[in-house]
Amino acid sequence: MDTPQEHNRLMELVGLLREGELDAESMRELEAIMQNDPAALDYYVESVDLYSMLHRQHGDVKESVDSVPPNPQAPVDRVGKRRSLGTAAWLAMAMSVSLIVGAGIDHWFWGNRTTSKSDATEVARRYDPESQEIATLRYASGCRWAAASALRYEGQRLSSESLQLETGIAVVQFDCDVSLVIEGPTRLDLVAVDEALLVKGKAVFRGLTDLDCFTLRTPFSKILDEGTEYAVSVDSSGDVMEIHVFDGRVHYESNDTLTEAVHLDAGQARRVEACGNQKKIPLASADFARGPAAHAKQDNALILSESFSYGGEKLVGQDGGKGWNGGWKRSNKRVQADVAEVVSSHAIAWPGATTASDRGSVLLSGTTSLTRSLEKPIRMDRDVAYYVSFLVRKPDLQRSKPSSGWAFITLHDPTGNKIAISPCGRMGTPKLIHNGRTAKTTKSLRESDSQLIVCKISAHRKKVDQVFARVYEFGTAVDSVEPLAWSMGTRPILDNSVFDEIRLVSNESDPVQIGDIRIGKTWGSVTSGYIE
Structure with a gap:
């Protein structure tokens, strides 16, 4: 990251902002520096990007910001430790400063576009660092969702929440590059960027998780993949499930730690009951929607x-x-x-x-x-x-x-x-x-x-x-x-x-x-x- 040599004071102010110790007078000084010097503004934006990225990956970050910032065009938020209250306040304050400074830039570049301090405060209020988005509803045409479910639409970003699909086919793409195709009636609870709970219904998993496993849970078990495509169905009572492996390998284990984990390879299928009973069954790929309906009317x-x-x-x-x-x-x-x-x-x-x-x-x-x-x-x-x-x-x-x-x-x-x-x-x-x-x-x-x-x-x-x-x-x-x-x-x-x-x-x-x-x-x- 290039630092303007004449702005040692800028580095000091950004550090105070990161630590949550920037008072009103110092904030006005920081805003004035950035409004008058594009290089200072670039340094500030890169500092905010880098600190936010490091916190998403490692929790609270207290080290100085002195390395190359990440690509801001492709952020990937992973759910880990919840941000501390201090970090949340820092991010809100950082966004407020960005919007206040951005007002002058927008006015210079776009003429009549302005952003007031009240706008900046509103942006900070609407930025909730505790509700991280972990997935995208990539396909949802022709779907009917339960009345109690939140508003759903294709392209929607999703946090840790419940999807209750009554009819239709939807594709949920997690930010860890794993997708789940669900077919109504299904309830799928999004738990984390690498975890979901299939309460009932059908889901087809597809992913290339070579390094990090994705955990798909059912009411009485959990399933781990190894670069796989497989399908799971859970009956309405939540007591019976089926696993059908189309490609790769999976292993599942009961919530009862006394039960030994079972591995399934491509071409294998198993019916499992909550009481522990299980049996081999024929692979039935035709019973599952493995992707969006081809050439669906739009x-x-x-x-x-x-x-x-x-x-x-x-x-x-x-x-x-x-x-x-x-x-x-x-x-x-x-x-x-x-x-x-x-x-x-x-x-x-x-x-x-x-x-x-x-x-x-x-x-x-x-x-x-x-x-x-x-x-x-x-x-x-x-x-x-x-x-x-x-x-x-x-x-x-x-x-x-x-x-x-x-x-x-x-x-x-x-x-x-x-x-x-x-x-x-x-x-x-x-x-x-x-x-x-x-x-x-x-x-x-x-x-x-x-x-x-x-x-x-x-x-x-x-x-x-x-x-x-x-x-x-x-x-x-x-x-x-x-x-x-x-x-x-x-x-x-x-x-x-x-x-x-x-x-x-x-x-x-x-x-x-x-x-x-x-x-x-x-x-x-x-x-x-x-x-x-």
Whole structure:
């Protein structure tokens, strides 16, 4: 971590903040230093990231922060010891300082975006370090949950809680890279990042836990895997279970420590009773849902689409597609009409995808700004996950020096807040921006090749919000459900925006071809047709 040499005082203040000993006067001094020196702000942010990571892994951290910080785009929280009250207070204070300083940065970069001290206090209040998220509901289409269960939706982050599925199939992806496919009626209690309790119903385990075992408990036993795929069913009384091993090896043991542990290999199955009776049974893989329903219908989850099927006409005035309120128009009268507004009659090709004759694309080039209103806005003040996808291609220009311009697809609200997705920013690499918070990848969009960009907007009513993106190269297999790892992700912030329009904007940009924009509430609704 690079430390500004002229800021020994900065290091001292960050240390006081970490120890919870920073008084009001010192906090104002810290804020002033960061507001006036970008290097000081970078050092502070890296210190917060590093301390938080070390605490997640090792408990309370009192050592000085003097090593390289982790990658902030891919945090993995593991449930271990509960944070002490002092650490919780430190994290809340750190987030408050970040938001207060961020107010000036946002105003400078975005114009009318501001964050007040009351906003910072609210973010700190909504950040609850005691309720760590340990898994993601990666697939949940067509599911009906018990009335007593909490609100459930695909893409939802989950803490230690109970899932009560009445009908349907759902996939729970734990942060330790283990998934459980459950089929209703099932009750599954999430205990920790590496542990769950199947109270009743069916679950199929799949994971590559080479180093750390995952424990799946039942009312009277526990099952440990060794890089395995296996299924477990527990009857409604909780007294009888079956284990079917499809791949790898498992061993299970009764809660009664007097009973010897049993090992099962691939192709074996066993019926076990709470009283200790057990017997071999035939393997029955057909009795279990081993993954999401193939090519499940996603029409009701798709809320917006634009295929640009306008036969080579100008985009301004066109009003096709689904989920829009009116047609395309210029969002900036000072921008003159040019090639940037021409729609191509050729769709962007993608391996394995059927290219319909009625699909086209739009060519962004030079400087332009086009907008279109949404029929249903994207609400960041609700507990919901939205998914956005589009195809992009950079034509082969056969020039030695590319432009230093940029092109973005953005979601806008009336106050100027935005989520912006760039297939190729000034450095030529994809970029993601959420109200000033920026993330980017290191791999440039290659000329003549297509990419599929899929974003997840994780919105919350009472928690902070975050945006992620996955970039698929031409020829790369697209995940059938939401991936565990993303190409880039913005920092969590508090955002209650209501985005009611989409803009296509470019500034001195080389030509960039955009096609097939979709927004939906499930992963499958925006990736259908790309998954082989």
